[in-house]
Amino acid sequence: MSIFQFKEFSVEQKNSPAKITTDATVFAASLQISSNVRAVLEVGTGTGVLSLMLAQRFSDIKIDAVEINPIAYEEAQNNFKNSKWNARLKVVLEDFIEFETDHKYDLIFSNPPFFKDNLQSKTNHGKNTAYHTNQLSFEALAKGIDLNLAENGEAHIMLPFYEMSLFEKEMNKVGFQCKRITELRHQAGSKVIRLFTVYDRREEGVNIEKEVIIVRDENNDFHYSYINSMKDFLTIF
Template sequence: MANTFFKFKQFTVHQDLCAMKVCTDACVQGAYTGRYFKDNQLTAPAILDIGAGTGLLSLMLAQQTASAITAVELDAKAALQAKQNFNASLWAGRLQLIQTDIRTWSVNPPFDFIITNPPFYESALRSGHAQKDQAMHATNLGYADLLKAIDRLLSASGEVSVLLPYPSFTGFEALAIKQGFYLKQVLYVRQSVNHGYFRTVGIFSRQPAETHITELIIRDAANNYTAEFIELLKPYYLIF
């Protein structure tokens, strides 16, 4: 049975109401995006988190930025849990949760930055668990619909961070280019030195640019966390 909460250095994520629990790859996306903000001295007064789940990504970015963060979640139970996690955090005053369908939701002015860990699988077998299928599979939000929502809700100079399975990323990037987005920075993630790539984190912008490519290996040959993984997650994980 999965833990009902996951404790980080500066916040706790309760997850008993959510189909999708805290996972390493989502933590990598949050930490990588937070470091992107820091390395580029990026200022984004308004951030949008699409598909908030437990609220993990919003909390990680709240720790690293001074931004106002709006999180949108379709599932009622997950939305309630994310709201509770926000209210219990140090940054409750600048975290907002909205339960709605991102495909029909509009806001003005648009956001300066968007982060999303969308449903992964557009054509894989369903589990039979409705809440989990909605979270893991594109049963309600396909990649094309997601990109249309991003295009509508992102400012002209804004950027977006997306986490996807490695095999799906090329197809998503092709759709993104058609929508007017270009891959600015990408992180290819391997579970260990003995595994191939399994996740990809991409940061897209509306301006064409040469793509900066990096790789992260989570565990070494002895099954210990690599120095690079420790350095990336050190601001968050209690064990580091």
């Protein structure tokens, strides 16, 4: 599908190596931010869909998005420009490892590449960068978040279960602790598809908030938790 139509915006994704996925859109739809957040950064925006979703949800925020792939950068730039929130969205063509601004962000979020040792495409190098940790290791991501996040800021990350455990170790090394975990499951009894985890610079041992979002119920209809998350975005609801 070249163009994905949401209720309030559309996303061109013909050329971007990373296409729109259910897990990523639920991540953006369920992401919680405090009322004092103004400056937001997305690491690896791809088509820009997650930044667009946050711009729709939160009218007071401005979002900078970093993208290393020139093709994805062009599509994200066009998707931002064609949206009603274009004044609050900006994409930068840059490697996050080298990214640094003169101001800190209140919130950083990312659906980062996570495959490490899996077989990779011999021809589609853009897809390798989008899905594998070739260009952005968990260590580099954690250090970049530490560098660019305000002292009281939060980092929101989406990863599979095992990869999140590896990433959390890197976040701990730079002084962050887990604050909240949302589990995404296809059905109530199935394994965790993805974890949405929030980190901040808090003391160790503080209780972690937990939530579960389920895509399908026992009848294979959409689960109410999924509908509640996506009803403002998907045209089927």
